[in-house]
Amino acid sequence: MFVKKLNLICLMTFLALTPVIAMPPVDVRKITPPKLDSLHLGKKITCHRPMRHGAPNMSITKQNGQIIAHNYGHGGSGWTLGPGSAQYVNSLLLASYASDLKKETPITIIGAGALGLFTAYDLHQRGFKNITIVAEKFEGLTSHNAGGLLAPVSMDNHPEIQEMIDKIGIEAYKFYESIARKKHPHFKEGAVIVPTYFQNREESGLEPYVGKVMQPSKDVTLDFGNGTTRNMVAYDDGIFMDTAKMMKELQTYLKKNKVKFIQKKIESFSDLKGKFIINCSGLGSGKLNNDAEMISIQGHLIMLKDQDPKELEYMILVYFKEGTTKSGQKIKRSFYIFPKHLPNTSSNDVGVIGGTFIEGATKETPNEEEFETLLKGAKDFYGMDIKEELQEK
Numbered sequence: 001m002f003v004k005k006l007n008l009i010c011l012m013t014f015l016a017l018t019p020v021i022a023m024p025p026v027d028v029r030k031i032t033p034p035k036l037d038s039l040h041l042g043k044k045i046t047c048h049r050p051m052r053h054g055a056p057n058m059s060i061t062k063q064n065g066q067i068i069a070h071n072y073g074h075g076g077s078g079w080t081l082g083p084g085s086a087q088y089v090n091s092l093l094l095a096s097y098a099s100d101l102k103k104e105t106p107i108t109i110i111g112a113g114a115l116g117l118f119t120a121y122d123l124h125q126r127g128f129k130n131i132t133i134v135a136e137k138f139e140g141l142t143s144h145n146a147g148g149l150l151a152p153v154s155m156d157n158h159p160e161i162q163e164m165i166d167k168i169g170i171e172a173y174k175f176y177e178s179i180a181r182k183k184h185p186h187f188k189e190g191a192v193i194v195p196t197y198f199q200n201r202e203e204s205g206l207e208p209y210v211g212k213v214m215q216p217s218k219d220v221t222l223d224f225g226n227g228t229t230r231n232m233v234a235y236d237d238g239i240f241m242d243t244a245k246m247m248k249e250l251q252t253y254l255k256k257n258k259v260k261f262i263q264k265k266i267e268s269f270s271d272l273k274g275k276f277i278i279n280c281s282g283l284g285s286g287k288l289n290n291d292a293e294m295i296s297i298q299g300h301l302i303m304l305k306d307q308d309p310k311e312l313e314y315m316i317l318v319y320f321k322e323g324t325t326k327s328g329q330k331i332k333r334s335f336y337i338f339p340k341h342l343p344n345t346s347s348n349d350v351g352v353i354g355g356t357f358i359e360g361a362t363k364e365t366p367n368e369e370e371f372e373t374l375l376k377g378a379k380d381f382y383g384m385d386i387k388e389e390l391q392e393k
């Protein structure tokens with residue numbers, strides 16, 4: 001008893017003598033987890049990132065009298081870099097062939113994904129009037145399916161080109177920001193500003209954007225209201241690129257402005273008659289440009305349905321450990337969630353979860369079991385356990 005009293009006196013004396021250190025208040029953000037039971041899961045999508053080992057190809061070659069500018073191989077960052085990459089490649093082409101390129105000179109773009117459409121849009125802005133897009137497919141592309149997080153991640157850059165990639169990304173950020181802030185002269189939809197959460201600053205790839213176009217990130221705690229909290233880094237001016245909407249906006253604008261669209265598979269550049277070609281054929285460049293560095297990185301996405309859109313105004317990306325798939329392929333798993341909404345679906349069908357990166361996997365190796373792993377990763381992240389799921393049902 002006496003010892004206890006003495007301890008108490010010691011503790012009180014210690015507290016009285018300890019200077020009060022003002023701790024910054026913890027920024028706790030309450031997030032209601034999405035509904036992830038089977039009734040709230042929609043379409044499952046497998047699609048493939050056009051990745052080029054080393055760096056995207058943004059260069060110009062001359063072949064059999066044709067000038068071919070390349071703009072492909074942006075891996076998991078094609079949307080993030082698209083507008084800036086189009087400006088970069090078009091500027092390179094114009095700087096190299098200024099005297100040959102008149103405003104009426106025919107220019108053919110191969111590919112109608114994000115890279116092809118942004119390239120056409122940028123050329124049109126520069127006053128070119130004779131633009132044709134030739135593509136094997138115009139709908140249901142990787143560019144339509146992509147998640148929509150603006151972050152220069154999941155690509156393979158040589159450190160020497162990182163500065164250039166950051167410049168391109170910063171230009172792209174400005175483009176999307178103007179749409180999100182309703183200041184863009186041509187596009188009303190296609191980008192939204194939402195808080196974006198990563199495990200740490202390094203994994204976001206966005207630190208070079210801070211101070212130039214973005215505000216500094218903050219340390220926050222996400223509280224899912226079920227006893228699970230996660231310490232994360234928040235970029236409150238993150239950008240969600242609404243890929244399906246942006247594709248529609250671009251197609252509509254280009255068609256209205258007399259850019260020609262021709263559906264055709266190109267087997268060789270010599271199939272095309274014009275002198276100036278811009279190759280934006282994504283994964284098709286492996287064969288078309290005989291590029292051995294091109295590789296497909298398979299991704300899995302699950303669309304969510306019947307959610308509360310107000311509860312999904314944010315993005316999260318967390319990485320897990322690397323592993324192997326059932327068939328022994330190397331896989332990098334992650335969990336991400338974005339507020340994606342497919343056209344012609346109910347306004348409550350909001351949200352996409354995703355997060356697989358399987359190098360070399362193609363349409364022929366669908367890895368169906370990865371959808372289950374992805375769902376489990378999402379539930380673990382939000383701290384949802386089996387009991388909770390059963391109650392929901």
Ligand SMILES: Cc1cc2nc3c(=O)[nH]c(=O)nc-3n(C[C@H](O)[C@H](O)[C@H](O)COP(=O)(O)OP(=O)(O)OC[C@H]3O[C@@H](n4cnc5c(N)ncnc54)[C@H](O)[C@@H]3O)c2cc1C
Nearest residue numbers: 078080111112113115136137146147148149266282284299
């Ligand atoms: C699951 C997943 C999630 C993603 N999430 C994001 C994200 O959050 N943020 C981000 O920045 N990026 C993301 N990406 C990456 C992004 O989607 C791609 O980098 C981008 O869409 C590539 O665009 P592209 O125009 O190069 O290719 P594609 O969209 O594949 O278009 C290629 C075009 O070329 C045409 N083509 C190909 N070969 C030929 C040929 N021989 N002749 C004629 N036409 C041809 C095709 O028909 C098509 O029109 C994601 C990708 C996946 C798979």
